[in-house]
Amino acid sequence: MTRQDTRQSSRASSTNKQSSNQTKQATNKQSSNQSSQQDRSVGKPLSRQAQKHERRQEEQHRRQQQRQRAARLRGALIGSIVAAFVAFAVINPRLHPSQNQNQGAQSQSTESIFNAAYPPVDSIFCDQLEQSASHYHALVYIYINGQQVQVPQGVGIASDSSCFYWMHTHDTTGVIHIEAPNGRDFTLGNFLDIWSTHFSGYHNELSSADGWTVYIGSQKYNGDFHNIVLKSHMIVTLAYNSPGVKPNPIYSWGTL
Secondary structure, eight states: OOHHHHHHHHHHHHHHHHHHHHHHHHHHHHHHHHHHHHHHHHHSOOOHHHHHHHHHHHHHHHHHHHHHHHHHHHHHHHHHHHHHHHHHHHHOTTOOTTTTTTHHHHHHHHOOOSOTTSOOBTTBOEESSOOOSEEEEEEEEEEETTEEEOOOTTTTBOTTSSOEESEEOSSSSOEEEEEESSOOOOBHHHHHHHHHHHOSOOOGGGGOOTTEEEEETTEEEOSOGGGOBOOTTOEEEEEESOTTOOOOOOOOOTTO
16 A cells, blocks of 8 residues: 555545544534423423413313303202102192182082982082081072062072082072082072072073163173172172162171
């Protein structure tokens, strides 16, 4: 090998050695930088954007928990209301929005016919004893062709006194005794239906509202008198073809 070759070989070796050292230095520097960045990342506080994101996540979690608690409370409240309604319905099996309208039907379902010769009229029964749950009196005066006609004694009472309709008379004064097992309304038409169905002395003119002049107390009544709802101590005057009749709004009720 010539001296020139030796110098070239030495120069190449030196160059390779320098390149190797540079490569090692670059690698060590990069590794050092990465390690430094990792260290700073671990100890570095969160950025403002990261803090906002974290707060949003916490707020969403808190709201979700609140919604879940509210839903549980609503479910418990609804369950309590349903349970209370069911319990009340069981205790009060007759409760119904149209209870007042269906009182007649309820009476038929709970009452029984005591005397087959006197079946119910307008859902009004003939009971063995006079009722007392609802007890009051009304009075009716009747005039036909200018003459007063009497309401017979015993209308609504069986001929053998075996039963009493909830509307009946004990004398000829025209006083109607209303003695019923419940608080339903009773009309003058109900009483006339009982009278015409089973008892004598009924006047056919009473079947129609035509030709009648009607007073409640001293006030003239315009309408079908059959629909008058009787109240305690109400006085009704019916005048058929009797223009000279004047109502008498006064009656001595005594202990009635």
